[in-house]
Amino acid sequence: SLVSLSLIIPSPVLPPPGDIQVLLLTLDSVSLSWSSPQGLTGPQTFRVTWGCDGETSSTRVKDVYHLKISSLRPGEKYQFNVATEGxxxxxxxxxxxSISTVLPAPDQLTVDSVDTTSAAVSWSQPPGLDHTQHHYKISYCCPGIKPHITTTSSPSITLCDLKPATEYSVTVCTVLENGKQSQLVLTTFTTVLPAPDQLTVDSVDTTSADVCWNQPPGLDQTQHHYQISYHCPGTEVHITTTSSPSITLSDLQCGTQYSVTVCTVLENGKQSRLVSTTLTTKHLQWWKRPSTVAAVFVLLAVIMGLWDSYATSERDHLQNSLNTRTTERDQLQTSYNTPTKERDQLQTSYNTPTKERDRLQISYNTLTKERDQLQNSLNTWTTERDQLQNSLNTRTTERDQLQTSYNTPTKERDQLQNSYNTPTKERDQLQISYNTLTKERDQLQNSLNTWTTERDQLQNSLNTRTTERDQLQTSYNTLTKERDQLQTSYNTLTKERDQLQSSLNTRTTEIDKLKKSLNTTTMERDQLQKEIERLNWENKGKCVQRAHLFICFLIHSFCS
Incomplete structure (x- = not known):
C-alpha cells in the first residue's frame, strides 16, 4: 500500500529586535537605539511605542535602528517598547x-545680602518646568549642627536665626509632586562678625582716658575679645587687647588729639569692622602750680622773649631757607612716593597674572594627564574591539559552513521524500536514511544555534565596547579643547606679565633717580639745620649775657 506523508509548515515567527540602548537623555527628549533582529535580511520596519501615566504614543520607522523622541515631560518615568513589524x-x-527623563536642578545659586544672623539666597528656575508643578527643598547647616530643612515655591529665600561669624553650607534641589528630586546644588557663605556698639569716651585727663562700648549681640556663647588701637598724628599706633567692654588708656600726651578704634576678634583671628572715635587730652595748667615754679616760668618767658627779639631776623632768614628745602624735599618725597605706589600696583598686577598662570598650568597638566589616561583606555578598548571583531568574523564563517552542511542533508531529505511513494521496502530504507539525515541535521542545527548565540554575545560585547570607546573619544576631545583654551590663556597672561615686568623695570629706574635727588636734598637740609643750631647757640649765649645785664640794671635801679 502507498502511504503519503504530508508536512505542515507553520508561518515563521518574526524575531524581535535587540535590547534597547539609551544614546542621549535630556529633560524633555531621549534618543534610543536597538540592534537588527536575528536572521532577517533586507528592509526592516519597527513599531515604537512610549507612554506615561496612561498616555501612549507610537510611531513606525523603516530601515533605521535608532529614534529620537521629543516633547517629553521632565522628571517623568516612561515605558518604551520596540517590535519588528512584517x-x-x-x-x-x-x-x-523603562527610562526617566532628567529633572533639571536649580541654576545660578547665589547668596546676596549676608548679615550677622541672616542671609538671602536666590537661584534661577530650572528650564522646562513652566507647566510642571514643583517646589524647592533648601537645606542649610554649620559644622557640628543638624541641618535645617525648609521648602519654598519661589526661587529665593531668606535664612534667619543664624549664628554670627559662622560658615554655612546651603543645598537646593528641585522636587516634583511625586517626590522625585533633582541633583543638589551647593554653595557656602559666612555670616558677618558684629562690631562693638556705642563707642564712648569717659573721664578724659591730661595723660589718660577711659573708653567703653557695648558688647556685640549674638556673642554670648562665643569666645571673643576686643582689639583697641590708638595714636596721635605723627606717632606710631599703640595696640592692646581686653576681654571686657572697657579700657583705660594711659601714658598719653597732654593737650593732644587721639584717634581710637575698636573691633571684635574671635579665637581664630577673624576681626569685625572697625569702630572709631576721637578724644583730646586736657592741657597742663601751670599757673595752678606753686609760686616758685611760676617765678621760674616768668623768668624763662622773659629770657625767651629777649632771645626772640635779637634772633628773629637771622632765624627767619634761616627758617625761610629751611622751609624752601623742606618744600623741595616734600615735592621729591611726593614724586618718589607716586612711582613707588605705581611700582607696588604693577608688582601686584604682575603677581596676580603669575598666580593665575600657575593655576592654569596646574589645571593644564592635570587635564593632560587625564587625556593621556583616556587615550590609553581608548587604545585598550580599540584593541579588545578588534579582537572581538576577529572572533565574530571567525564565528560567522563557521556558521556559514554549518549552514551549507545543513542545506546538503535537507536536499537529500527532500529527494528521499520524493522517493517515499515507491515500494514499502524502499520506503523503509529511505525512512531510515531520512531519520539518520534528520538527526544529523538537528545536530548541525544545534551547533548552528550555539554558534549564533556566541556570535550575538560577541556582537553585544562589540557594541558595548564601541559605545564606551565613543564616550572616551568625546571626553578626550572635550579635554583637548579645554587644554587648548588653557594654553591660550596661559600665553596671554605670559605676555601681560612681560609687559608688566618692563613697566616695573622702568618705574624702578625712575625711583632710583628720585632716591638720589632725595638724598642730595636731605644732605643740604641737614647742613642748614646744623647752621641754624649753631646760630641758635650763639644767640642764646648773647641773650643770657643781655639778660644778666638787664637784671643787674633792675637791681641797681631798685637799690637807688
Missing part, C-alpha cells in the same frame, strides 16, 4: 525599557 502586519514580541 509587511503583512505581523509583529514580533515587544522589547521594553
Amino acid at each position: 509587511e503583512d502586519g505581523r509583529q514580533s514580541r515587544w522589547v521594553s525599557a
